[in-house]
Amino acid sequence: MTALYKDPQHPVADRVADLLARMTPAEKIAQMHAFWLLLSPDGEHRVREDAFTGKSDPATLQNQLRLGLGQITRPLGSHTVDARTGVQAFNRLQRFMLEETRLGIPVMAHEECLLGLMSKGATLFPSPLAMSATWNPALIEHVAALIGDEARSVGCHQGLAPVLDVSRDVRWGRTEETFGEDPYLVGVLATRYVRGLQGPRRDLFATLKHYVGHSFSEGARNHAPVHLGWRELNDTFLLPFEMAVKQANAGSVMPAYHDIDNEPSHASRHLLTEVLREQWGFDGLVVADYVGVSLLYQHHGLARDQAEAAALAFNAGLDIELPGDDCAAHLHTAVERGLISPHKIDEIVARILQHKFELGLFEHPYADENNIRLRSPAALAAAREVAQQSIVILENNGILPLAPAQQNIAVIGPTANDALAMLGGYSFPVHLILSEAHQAEQAVITPLAGLQARYGAEHVSYAQGCAILDERVYGTPVFPGDVADSSQLLQQSAVSHNTDGIAAAVALAQAADVAIVCVGDLAGLFQTGTVGEGSDTDSLNLPGVQQQLLQAVVETGKPVIVVLTGGRPYNLQGLEQRVAALLMAFTGGQEAGPALAAVLAGDAAPSGRLTVSVPKSVGAMPYYYNHKLKSAGTPVAFHFGSAYPFGYGLGYTQFDYADLQIEASEVDIDAGDIVFSFSVRNTGARAGVVVPQIYVRDQFASLVRPVKELKGFARLHLAAGEVRTLQARIPVDMLNFTGYSGQRIVEPGQFELMVGEHSADIRLRAVVNVTGRERTLGRDWRMESTVIAL
Incomplete structure (x- = not known):
């Protein structure tokens, strides 16, 4: 006789109750965490081990899996694997869950989806900061729907996007992940992104992050404490989350790493339960940011060990620990100590099971390896459209649009022909650096390639001029706990100070009619780049010797068009008024080159508008247009303000x-x-x-x-x-x-x-x-x- 929970003709509530009643405590706890595995089609799955996630004992993995599993962490996004092989490997794990565990509960798979599906061969879209500069909610919804289609095709059930942090200080490395500095605009775009990604049936969960206030940390440093009263937190930082929950029925929320007024987000019942569920009516899953539960005992000092940390988080409102089972596995100890009740565990597991039933996992557990949809013509067209619409012209003395008949264009700069410079930190090729793996990304069309295609390779010459980083490697301390005394740690910036290539770039500019200089930064997580998660800055000057390169090219007297790419705005130390044109092109994704060429040539009308103000100096930070009257100081501080404020952007008409x-x-x-x-x-x-x-x-x-x-x-x-x-x-x-x-x-x-x-x-x-x-x-x-x- 078929168990009631396996019969789709019964109401979901009845199926949940039936299944929950059959589960042992260990099987319930297994649903409350994930495993981060490197999956294999032959079933020989390996535990992913690194300094960030710690280690799990591979000898006990099979026994652990037999208890079931809530989620599998990034089956395709964790290592370089082609999509078909990755789907086969995930299906093999799913088959084990259905056929070799006692109750046959399928597992959910989540992937990063911030700049597109983060896996090999998926479309590489522009950054969210670029998306927001389009001021085009319908386009963002369309892009998110395309990302959702790619994610569904490889068996993904939850995408870890979008980011709803409201930018407040562009020194923060994760500025590139945001939709800008205005809470209403962030809320509108996030709502459209969630609607597009989840689709009308909500058969793929979007994940709102980082809940909440993550972008207003001390000194714009990653994970640093946040000092906010309730009113500002609610009006500015919670508003986009409230909009996306109430208007788009977001399926998941991810709390942030930091503490607010000494209360870590992962342990805040007020935020995770009272506000989110009781006041707003959120009905989805709350999933931990990676190792966020562990930080309650490792860094924040709220818990003595894993069991206490797990009890704090799950009692506060957490449903699933990601990316592994560091703390959730100790819930049985927490129950024995009276730190969490069996009733609370039942409540959480019932919610997880409910969503697995509603997602249709019990009836449709496998992905179709013959119907994988990556980099479709529609997706590539949308990626180019976003990149094109996002480009913001900040200065133009009349040189733009650049006539197609223009001879001898010198393309100069470290981002002009670097494919990775066109990608954000949560793109698959950039993310690989954390695993000390590198992949040449042939699909990215750089500015140089785009300009050569538009103006003719015979008219376009190139010189790098300088590098931003001489070598991109992983190995910097990620957490304060990784070093004995972070206050006395003497870390040296990895940016390049080599000026050997500047002379050749100057010579190239002198022989040309116009120079297009591409400068900016490189996205990379945890200081593998100059912007991105954990890659914060103390300056708004161009990283390394790029300012020297730009100054030298400007001194040739030739017209100079500056293209600023990357994840945050920078100051040119007065050269803004000496160059012929200045553009903010963000990280434009794999179609960045053609998009840039179309705008420069006038084939497309410039339409990008800033969604973060460009401060006059780093001393103005934090700066945002919607400040209070007294923010300027009394008298008005000389360094306060923005030369290019929120909403700014020039076109080719008035x-x-x-x-x-x-x-x-x-x-x-x-x-x-x-x-x-x-x-x-x-x-x-x-x-x-x-x-x-x-x-x-x-x-x-x-x-x-x-x-x-x-x-x-x-x-x-x-x-x-x-x-x-x-x-x-x-x-x-x-x-x-x-x-x-x-x-x-x-x-x-x-x-x-x-x-x-x-x-x-x-x-x-x-x-x-x-x-x-x-x-x-x-x-x-x-x-x-x-x-x-x-």
């Missing part, structure tokens, strides 16, 4: 804004919308893309408010001379902030509307009066505005 019409100057606080219209005209001779941005300032409030906050935006293409009218509708709910009660409130009063090209270029202004009595928002408040072209 736009005028006019005819601001407010539907009603007074709006009811209970159910009202602020409705208004305005027109935008392309006054130039070329077609172009305009990104109108709508900001609001609360002119008087019971608590200090920012000088302005983004509340709406649009993106539209206008022909030369074309004029369009746009209508905006902002729900009064979106004027909320966290009040003295700790809850979101809307207060009556006057609000200034601002419409402009960017956060520092406001073209239209009006004031609206919100009338009524102060209102506390409920769970289902209106989170998004609409801006449509009439």
